[in-house]
Amino acid sequence: EPEVTQTPSHQVTQMGQEVILRCVPISNHLYFYWYRQILGQKVEFLVSFYNNEISEKSEIFDDQFSVERPDGSNFTLKIRSTKLEDSAMYFCAIPRDRAGGYTFGSGTRLTVV
Amino acid sequence: KQEVTQIPAALSVPEGENLVLNCSFTDSAIYNLQWFRQDPGKGLTSLLLIQSSQREQTSGRLNASLDKSSGRSTLYIAASQPGDSATYLCAVGNAGGTSYGKLTFGQGTILTVHP
Numbered sequence: 001e002p003e004v005t006q007t008p009s010h011q012v013t014q015m016g017q018e019v020i021l022r023c024v025p026i027s028n029h030l031y032f033y034w035y036r037q038i039l040g041q042k043v044e045f046l047v048s049f050y051n052n053e054i055s056e057k058s059e060i061f062d063d064q065f066s067v068e069r070p071d072g073s074n075f076t077l078k079i080r081s082t083k084l085e086d087s088a089m090y091f092c093a094i095p096r097d098r099a100g101g102y103t104f105g106s107g108t109r110l111t112v113v
Numbered sequence: 114k115q116e117v118t119q120i121p122a123a124l125s126v127p128e129g130e131n132l133v134l135n136c137s138f139t140d141s142a143i144y145n146l147q148w149f150r151q152d153p154g155k156g157l158t159s160l161l162l163i164q165s166s167q168r169e170q171t172s173g174r175l176n177a178s179l180d181k182s183s184g185r186s187t188l189y190i191a192a193s194q195p196g197d198s199a200t201y202l203c204a205v206g207n208a209g210g211t212s213y214g215k216l217t218f219g220q221g222t223i224l225t226v227h228p
Contacts, residue, residue, distance in 0.1 A: 033215065033216075035216075041220070042218050042219065042220045042221075043157070043202065043204075043216075043218040044218070045215045045216065045217070048215055056215060089154075091156060091157065093157075093216075096159075099145065099162055099164060101145075101147065101159055101162045102147070102159065102216065103159070104149075104156050104157040104158075104159075105156055106155060106156040107155070107156045109154070
């Protein structure tokens, strides 16, 4: 089963600052996803990325968010100007098989102060 | 818009009990349904995946069923152990013409198994 590493595991940032969250799968994937989970709430879909393009995004994924595949092996989620309400766990996920199963990373806990 | 609901929100049982967690979804046009386990402050671990054409899947002490027409799934845990304590999440895979659709999650059931 593919593994996914997310860095950092925890980041504290001041409101208005930019943050970049990273996701590194153990092998190359064309698809990846970002989800977030605000404390005590549901895991929510943010964006799906296929072959270097956004294939679907939720209403949460506004102009403050962007995703990239900077060097072909890792994926990033950037929040340009963080708000208090961006505090959450952010997970990346990759498909692990053609049955539609997914492997999730261990997450980045973002705290905006 | 797909909505996924899980009941109960929390469950506390003594060790050894068999238990059932419930998941319901509003749109039956799904690709699959998955159950995940989440430990506090940790990521999501996939437990079972049921394709939309399947009725159930089993792994060890876990059995998940799917009734797509009624929009329901259950996760059955046999002979519960304290190590089973975690949050269990149900997630429905979008039937958007590809197996790699987004997931819609329920809010989870917090399970506590006490010795």
